[in-house]
Amino acid sequence: MSTYKSDLLRVLDERGYIHQTTDAEGLDKLACDRVIPGYIGFDATAPSLHIGSLVQIMMLRRLQQAGHKPIVVMGGGTTKIGDPSGKDESRRLLTAELIDENIAGIRTVFERLLTFGDGTTDAIMVNNDEWLSTLGYIELLRDVGPHFTINRMLTFDSVKLRLEREQPLTFLEFNYMILQAYDFLELARRYGCRLQMGGSDQWGNIVNGMELSRRKDGRELYGLTTPLLTTADGAKMGKTAAGAVWLNEAQLPGYDFWQYWRNCDDRDVGRFLRLFTDLPLDEIARLEALEGAEINDAKVVLANEVTKLVRGEDAARAAEATATQTFAGDGTGDDLPSVAVGDEGMRIGALLTEIGFTASNGEAKRKIAEGAVRLDGLPIIDPSTLVEVGEGDQRKLSLGKKKHGIVTR
Ligand SMILES: N[C@@H](Cc1ccc(O)cc1)C(=O)O
Numbered sequence: 001m002s003t004y005k006s007d008l009l010r011v012l013d014e015r016g017y018i019h020q021t022t023d024a025e026g027l028d029k030l031a032c033d034r035v036i037p038g039y040i041g042f043d044a045t046a047p048s049l050h051i052g053s054l055v056q057i058m059m060l061r062r063l064q065q066a067g068h069k070p071i072v073v074m075g076g077g078t079t080k081i082g083d084p085s086g087k088d089e090s091r092r093l094l095t096a097e098l099i100d101e102n103i104a105g106i107r108t109v110f111e112r113l114l115t116f117g118d119g120t121t122d123a124i125m126v127n128n129d130e131w132l133s134t135l136g137y138i139e140l141l142r143d144v145g146p147h148f149t150i151n152r153m154l155t156f157d158s159v160k161l162r163l164e165r166e167q168p169l170t171f172l173e174f175n176y177m178i179l180q181a182y183d184f185l186e187l188a189r190r191y192g193c194r195l196q197m198g199g200s201d202q203w204g205n206i207v208n209g210m211e212l213s214r215r216k217d218g219r220e221l222y223g224l225t226t227p228l229l230t231t232a233d234g235a236k237m238g239k240t241a242a243g244a245v246w247l248n249e250a251q252l253p254g255y256d257f258w259q260y261w262r263n264c265d266d267r268d269v270g271r272f273l274r275l276f277t278d279l280p281l282d283e284i285a286r287l288e289a290l291e292g293a294e295i296n297d298a299k300v301v302l303a304n305e306v307t308k309l310v311r312g313e314d315a316a317r318a319a320e321a322t323a324t325q326t327f328a329g330d331g332t333g334d335d336l337p338s339v340a341v342g343d344e345g346m347r348i349g350a351l352l353t354e355i356g357f358t359a360s361n362g363e364a365k366r367k368i369a370e371g372a373v374r375l376d377g378l379p380i381i382d383p384s385t386l387v388e389v390g391e392g393d394q395r396k397l398s399l400g401k402k403k404h405g406i407v408t409r
Pocket of ligand 1: 041042043073075078083128179180183184198202205
């Protein structure tokens, strides 16, 4: 399949992680010859990462599995600025205390997915606040300023799109790419880091770091970005009507996390298994070839495997047990009320009344506004939500903690 020679690039290619690379052949060769320290940075804008970041985390895992060294950079410093890449609006400024709290939450997930230590291929975690917050302004300007031209800075998407759309880009945000570039330079100096990976919106930031290191130290660095993940229905991955799908238990209970994967679109099963599980490719090929109601078995495997990686074995087992209980018996939940919605689906309000949880559409709307209504464990906040059910599939509708029902096709 893949024409790459190194384990690293072959796996990344075959499993669907690669969107753009700066010099794939050079990197492929380097990966055959030596252990590559490679990094990805994560800003601490919330107390947990969500599944939008899971591709990046999995990529660090692949890097380690292929015999290289993952460097996890916590963006304690860069979060103080706020990356404008891929964003229409400036972020609210976060206090240093909040950033520290967020980092404490975010870091936990890495301990499950990577092996940390002092060995050659052990992962390490560093906080860029360590070097960024002590930089002197005049010194930094003289040190790196001459290597960036405004002309070129204006051509990067993070800047260009805001200017084109006439949306404000503050001077603070404009400086973000310089600081991320400085990180790459610093990591290359400190740890011999040669590779930076990230989402497709990070391309400009990565390239800037490569150019800076080339100019200042004459070092060749590499960059690789992942595709922007969307679901089969075109939505940005990890965003549901109910909000983000958080990686941490404190932000999203294990069962709900499990359900997100269990209820993914049929067309996404293979891609998600390749990206988010360690299952071998031939096993995945078999699972994604399942059809009709059987594809749901593949989704259960997906949900179990991802939950195991992110939340641990116990969480995966508990979630599956809850699901089995809820949907026990003949598969429509023996003792739970159920409603069939047909091919067109049904609006959430009508459904609540139809299943007997509410007496009227008005009451249904009120319950939704109170945040009491959940579909597959995730709150529904939009009263116009259309509930659809795939063939051979079923969904769980809940009102409050006690009322549960099954929605079938
Ligand atoms: N800018 C990245 C995070 C990051 C921070 C520091 C870096 O050195 C690299 C990446 C993001 O917003 O996702």
